[in-house]
Amino acid sequence: PIMTMCPLYVEKERHVKANAWDYNAKFCYADNHIKTSKYNIFTFLPINLFEQFQRVANGYFLVLLILQLIPEISSLSWFTTIVPLVLVLLVTAVKDATDDYFRHKSDQQVNNRQSQVLIRGSLQNEKWMNVRVGDIIKLENNQFVAADILLLCSSEPYGLCYIETAELDGETNLKVRQALTVTSDLGDITKLMNFDGEVICEPPNNKLDKFTGTLYWRDNKYPLDNDNMLLRGCVLRNTEWCFGMVIFAGLQTKLMQNCGRTTFKRTSIDKLMNTLVLWIFAFLICMGVVLAIGNTVWESWIGRNFQVFLPWDESQRSAVFSGFLAFWSYIIILNTVVPISLYVSVEVLRLGHSYFINWDRKMYHSQTDTAAEARTTTLNEELGQVEFIFSDKTGTLTQNIMVFRKCSIDGRTYGDVYNEFDQKVEITEKTACVDFSFNPLCDRRFRFYDSTLVEAIKLEDPAVQEFFRLLALCHTVMPEEKSEGHLVYQAQSPDEGALVNAARNFGFVFRARTPETITLCEMGQAVTYQLLAILDFNNVRKRMSVIVRNPQGQIKLYSKGADTVIFDRLDPSSEDLMYTTSEHLSEFAGEGLRTLALAYKDLDEDDFEIWMKKLLFASTVIENREDQLGALYEEIEQGLKLLGATAIEDKLQEGVAETIACLNLADIKIWVLTGDKLETAMNIGYSCNMLRDDMNEVFVVSGHTLQEVQQQLSIFFFDKACLISNFSVLRSAKEHILGLSRVGSAGDVEKTDMFLHDSVFEETIIAEYALVINGHSLAHALEPLLEHILLDVACLCKTVICCRVTPMQKAQVVELVKRHKRAITLAIGDGANDVSMIKTAHIGVGISGQEGTQAVLASDYSFAQFRYLQRLLLVHGRWSYFRMCNFLCYFFYKNFAFTLVHFWYGFFCGFSAQTVYDQWFITLFNIVYTSLPVLAMGLFDQDVDDRTSLRYPGLYKPGQQNLLFNKRLFFLCTLQGMGTSFLLFFIPYGAFSVMVKEDQQAFAVTIATSLVIVVSVQIGLDKHYWTAVNHLFIWGSVTVYFAILFAMQSNGMFGILPSNFPFVGTARSCLSEQSVWLVILLTTVVCVVPGLAVSFLRVDLFPTLTDKVRHLQQSRKREGPQGQNLRRVRRTSSRRSAYAFSHQQGYGELITSGKNMRASAVSSAHSPGRTPHSSNWIENMLKRKNEVSCISDESGDRAKNRLPSSSTEPELH
Amino acid sequence: MMASSYNAKEEDGHHSGASSHGGAGAVKSKKPDNTAFKQQRLPAWQPILTAGTVLPAFFVIGLIFIPIGIGLFVSSNNIKEFEIDYTGVGESSPCHSCAKNFSWNSTTPCLCSVDFTLEQPFESNVFMYYGLSNFYQNHRRYVKSRDDSQLNGDRSALTSPSKECEPYRTSEGLPIAPCGAIANSLFNDTLELYHIDANGTSNSIPLVKKGIAWWTDKHVKFRNPGGNGNLTVAFQGTNKPVNWRRPVYELDPSDSENNGFINEDFIVWMRTAALPTFRKLYRIIQKKPSSTPTLPSGKYVLNITYNYPVLSFDGRKRMILSTISWMGGKNPFLGIAYITVGSICFFLGVVLLIIHHKYDTRNNSADIPN
Secondary structure, three states: OOOOOOOOOOOOOEEEEOOOHHHHHOOOOOOOOOOOOOOOOOOHHHHHHHHHHHOHHHHHHHHHHHHHOOOOOOOOOOHHHHHHHHHHHHHHHHHHHHHHHHHHHHHHHHHOOEEEEEEOOEEEEEEHHHOOOOOEEEEEOOOEOOOEEEEEEEOOHHHEEEEEOHHHHOOOOEEEEEOOOOOOOOOOHHHHHHOOOEEEEOOOOOOOOOOOEEEEEOOEEEEEOHHHEEOOOOEEEOOOEEEEEEEEOHHHOHHHHHHOOOOOOOOHHHHHHHHHHHHHHHHHHHHHHHHHHHHHHHHHHHHOHHHHOOOOOOOOOOHHHHHHHHHHHHHHHHHHHOOHHHHHHHHHHHHHHHHHHHHOHHHOEOOOOEOOEEOOOOOHHHHHHEEEEEEOOOOOOEEEEEEEEEEEEOOEEEOOEEOOOOOEEOOOOOOOOOOOOOOOOOOOOOOOOOHHHHHHHHOOOHHHHHHHHHHHHOOOOEEEEEEOOEEEEEOOOHHHHHHHHHHHHOOEEEEEEOOOEEEEEEOOEEEEEEEEEEEOOOOOOOEEEEEEEOOOOOEEEEEEEOHHHHHHOEOHHHHHHHHHHHHHHHHHHHOOOEEEEEEEEEEOHHHHHHHHHHHHHHOOOOOOHHHHHHHHHHHHOOOEEEEEEEEEEEEEOOOHHHHHHHHHHOOOEEEEEOOOOHHHHHHHHHHOOOOOOOOOEEEEEOOOOHHHHHHHHHHHHHHHHHHHOOHHHHHHHHHHHHHHHHHOOHHHHHHHHHHHHHOOOOOOOOOOEEEEEEHHHHHHHOOHHHHHHHHHHHHHOOEEEEEOOOHHHHHHHHHHHHHHHOOEEEEEEOOHHHHHHHHHOOEEEEEOOOOOOHHHHHOOEEEOOOOHHHHHHHHHHHHHHHHHHHHHHHHHHHHHHHHHHHHHHHOOOOOOOOOOOOHHHHHHHHHHHOHHHHHHHHHHOOOOOHHHHHHOHHHHHHHHOOOOOOHHHHHHHHHHHHHHHHHHHHHHHHHHOOOOOOEHHHHHHHHHHHHHHHHHHHHHHHOOOEEHHHHHHHHHHHHHHHHHHHHHOOHHHHHHOOOOOOOOOHHHHHHOOHHHHHHHHHHHHHHHHHHHHHHHHHHHHOOOHHHHHHHHHHHHHHHOOOOOOOOOOOOOOOOOOOOOOOOOOOOHHHHHHOOOOOHHHHHOOOOOOOOHHHHOHHHHHHHHHHOOOOOOOHHHOHHHHHOOOOOOOHHHO | OOOOOOHHHHHHHHHHHHHHHHHHHOOOOOOOOOOOOOOOOOOEEOOOOOHHHHHHHHHHHHHHHHHHHHHHHHHHHHOOEEEEEOOOOOOOOOOHHHHHOOOOOOOOOEEEEEEEEEOOOEOOOEEEEEEEEOOOOOOHHHHOOOOHHHHOOOHHHHHOOOHHHOOOOEEOOEEEOOOOHHHHOOOOOEEEEEEEOOOOOEEEOOOEOOOOOOHHHHHHHOOOOOOOOOHHHHOOOOEOOOOOOOOHHHOOOOOHHHOHHHOHHHHHHHOOEOOOOEEEEEEEEOOOOOOOOOEOOEEEEEEEEEOOOOHHHOOEEEEEEEOOEOOEOOOHHHHHHHHHHHHHHHHHHHHHHHHHHHOHHHOOHHHOOO
8 A cells, every 4th residue: 555645634625436445545534433432551551640630629629749759848748748648649540541442442433343345346345444545435224324425326226225224313213315317337347447426525514414516437527415325323124235336435424523522511510610629729818817817916926936946947037937837738638628528428329329320120020121321420310300391302301113003994993902891991011912813914013902903803884894995005106025914014104004014914915016007905905096196295296196996997986184174075865974073183182193084086987087187297297297287186076975983002102191290299390302393392292291271372383483482482382471470570571572562563563562461460360381392483583582571471371392304403592591591401312413402401311222222322320211211210310319418418527527637736746737637637537537428428328228219200300409408508518517627626635624534636536536536427317227237337437447456556567667666555545544534525526416406407397398207108118018009190181183294295206106116016017816825724823823922022122112002100109 | 123103114124022031041131130229229317306315315414414513513622733834034032133144154053942831731642743834735836846866766867867956956066965945945944842840850751753754755756866875876877956965865864764865854855835824743743652742742843954945945844743633623613514514414405305395286297298
């Protein structure tokens, strides 16, 4: 290989030539190697240390260390700082190293994936990292695309290929990509070898849906766009193979460009802690100044005279200078108010909390074998403070699985199961499902529980037959029959797939299609229909129809669509049926099902001929083609005969409604942000109980202009604000209205002004509202002018649903709330379209186990099911917050109590920065004597257990209100610490000032021992949950203190290093005195009792919910287990759902053009009556045997996902 | 590859699912272990603050502390203590001239004597202390101005003392032994006690100078260089501290075992005091074998060899005689503190009990919103 010097320039245009390595090498494009790791073995130490010292805390301790090395001011030995500092650096370095090791591993795994590259005339397996720009690579079905490649040719006709872009944009439906016509016949190796086209295109960027470039080949130019590109991260589907040319590789691919830099998230406690640490520094400096002034005064009044016995140093020229030195000396001794161990301990706690999340079996999903994972270990306590949840819909709230649940045919409903007493039975996993064994082509995982429908089919009820025939004919699904009888349907939307699949099971099997025909297998008989026209779906029509000619020669129009749309076009003869069906539809909608109405029409041959001619003409028109076609469709879709209606369940994930209800009780607001349509979104809103019939108003914003949106928002807000009659809200309402007057019409203002005066004192009504806002309205509402009112309105509402929002808007909404509400936000989603929102929110949660992994990769926490969110927040989040707050309170208390003793002592030792304690005690106090008990408290403490926290969601509220650790509590803690330090000093002072053993070392040992005992007793009182570990740590720490005390002051240690262990023998002689123990006992009691009395009074007089629940929990435990009341949430909605097809234009055109038909499929439509299975009765028998019960051995299979969600949830109770 | 969505597609996933199902036995499930630790279900004692636990605690503390306090107070009161200030500040005080005419260079010691009367006899062993006030033995620069290695008999430290000893590290080019400000400022007054009996004769009271230092100090911390050989030789090449009249190996002319670094007066001095007003044990007056009190009531004379200047920094020198009890010397503070704390706890218990009973209804779990 030729080494070329790569110029450093900004790429303006990319030139890539196929099969021309040398040419492409000139440009030095990024190779396909991906590196997310930060260090290697050699760079680890310097880079890591550099990073660590960038942290303020570490830098601060380094400065302290340097200060201590100056002999004039060093009041402590160097080891008191260096031992903790080294320990901290070491722990952090180990953690960073492990993290990076895992990054290396995952990089390696991705880089080593195999792909087939065309090298020197043959396909060779290469690792992904060795793929270069300009290479031609071959992809096979279900493979991940290795880089951004230009599609050259594929196994499918017309160079089509299908991809799934779930990793990129979160959409699970298939997308079509097509090769340029000129390259689509390059499908063999020699031709590809000789391909020498050059692509000139845009430089790397992160726009997923745009690509502009030109292919220069054989002196021709061909424009390229996004339809020709396969992007890294896509998966090839339904395409045997394809060839492509690498355009962007590695870090320059659109996927990687989109990843963006993950911003480092910090919790609010972190920020508060930083503020507090700054305050403490300020306080430290104040103390230093006070003591320095004291030193100056002392030196000039007393020290000057005391020079007989203690002459001034040569360096000490004046009392003022001595004060200056004393300042620094005191900064050194008092630095332990912010011990370095604080930061390490906080990290350790968070890590521990993360492990508890990872270990939680109740957040483990056995079907997908995924456990919850805390991917970020630094945000745990924030989980206990969440106020807003932004949720994606598809894949998060719903499973994105559509299930054919019920239908209404000719005025009769099917789908409910009744027992022998004619009572409706709730369908559970155990309900026996219908045996479809009569149908060899059935989908074995299809479940239907009402056997009457099958009976009707078998009785050849014409309406039922026509119903399923319609379902089998009227769609744009593509079938794929890999082996005989093994059908795979490719549908554009899950709804369609579900309907066709239902028809398949009921004996109307859609088997094959050509541009002109559709072949069904009707009750074992192959029937071929001539497909005359597809009247495709779009958003306005809300229906689709097909016109077919059946073997008998009749022309029929089959139509399915939204009930309102279909009902408008019915023949008067169907009126009665329409009323019954309408009732059924309401019933279905009440159960949260998505409904479609089905109708058909017999067409007259001649009329059809005329219409068809018009259609052909219209489809050649260039101007207004859409409108003309629409009018023609409208013309023929009249006078329909109603067949019935279908009800599809957009399956919610398990426990979604309960979870939402529970989170609502915890005062968490849930906003749904979805890319779906308004109707679908609202439907889901109803089915998961976010929208309810008993809500006062569901307010839909769907304005198209800024003014419209503003008007809608303002008026709604004003109305509601009046009702709530809260002055601050009203004032802001007035402001908004006035703002409106600038844009809106004058009349409106007058009207609203009138309102404003009249209804201020209207009585307070507790009302529930819901806001549903459309994507295009949201775009306006998010503008600076309107964002405030949007937020105000949204916060008035219990439920907010934003639909048809882009990923960008999702992030904007989150950003809006984050910016103005000072609340903790959490975003949860599963697809790549949620990544931006997940990254923006304070906490991002990814649903794992679904198709894409982008969301999970960007998230801070991931788990398999939405319902685990309530456990994550209400249990783990709450505990983490509670523990962290208790930890911090205690930690600050402890260190103030420990350190301020020096301050008091300063007044008795001539402000000379003499320490009270032994140097070793200062070194070890924070890292040995008191670290483990407080860590154990921070890790294991629970005020209430997990079941109780789920049962009383109100327990979550203190976190949202920052009640457990805030500035006030910090002051109280430090005040308590100061008080304790005061008593710790002055009680021994009182005792020692007249006692025999008043030497300094005995004094030090007495105070140190008292301190260790006092803080141990205090943590015992602060602790709510004494596990064996806590016992071990507390008793162990006190024991270790005494052990180390005696060891450090033993003859042996002194013998080794006399100058480092000057305290030899002190503990022995001091602690053998009863009076010393009496002093310690007195100090302990005096320090602890006031706090005890205060907290008792607080609990007794002003119990919080937590105290009450704890009380209850304990009394219940004493009484033994009781029957617990179950909280179930029932859906109560009678709302009609609407047509719920894919929101894109259908595939109709593609089908009728025959572009996507495989040559083989076109030629070999299955001949009638030759379904081999129908004769093979032995096989049938076997099958039947396996399918009697639906509870088959498929437990490991994903099919179980689709079982009814009515199963009970143990966590809830 | 996790296909989800609708049925048709499921078909595809079914195969992969089935195959992975077959291999499921080999693949380790990610299901977390069901241990009490990992599931945070460790058995635990969950105390809560209730009237039933807190109030008795207060009463118990009260009931324990008050008797202890009374015991301490009584035994402290039974301790006899006599204190006399001999600094010589006032014109009339006997040591005034010694204090005023103090000079470092004087070769003749200044003597003065103070008369005093003990009203009550002192039984059992009597401890004799000297007390200093306004003397900052706890000043940082003072405290660190010593070399423990040197005091422990380390030869190299003897000849080159630690830098901490500055400015008392060397004198006249020789290392100082013992070096440092603490040693340099050794209290060097000599106190002698005479009892004037009824007929006016003064009897010297035997003062024991051994056993006043801690055992560990005498035997572990302080050692002479070169063991107990010839101290003059051992300390050759060193100089005495600037303020001292005699070198360290001649501190106690009467007892050769009590010389060098293990001189007990020196050891006691080297154990620095915690507070600027302190007392240090000087001598022990041992109990007589007969039943007569150690120090009968009556007149006494304290003879002082006044060597130690304190007036320049407004210091005070005292001589204290005290008996001791099980709890140490006379100390009314502890007894009073115990009685006070015990009473407050008891009182607090009563107050809390009243408050609790008055507002008991509030702590009712019935109003928990479910």
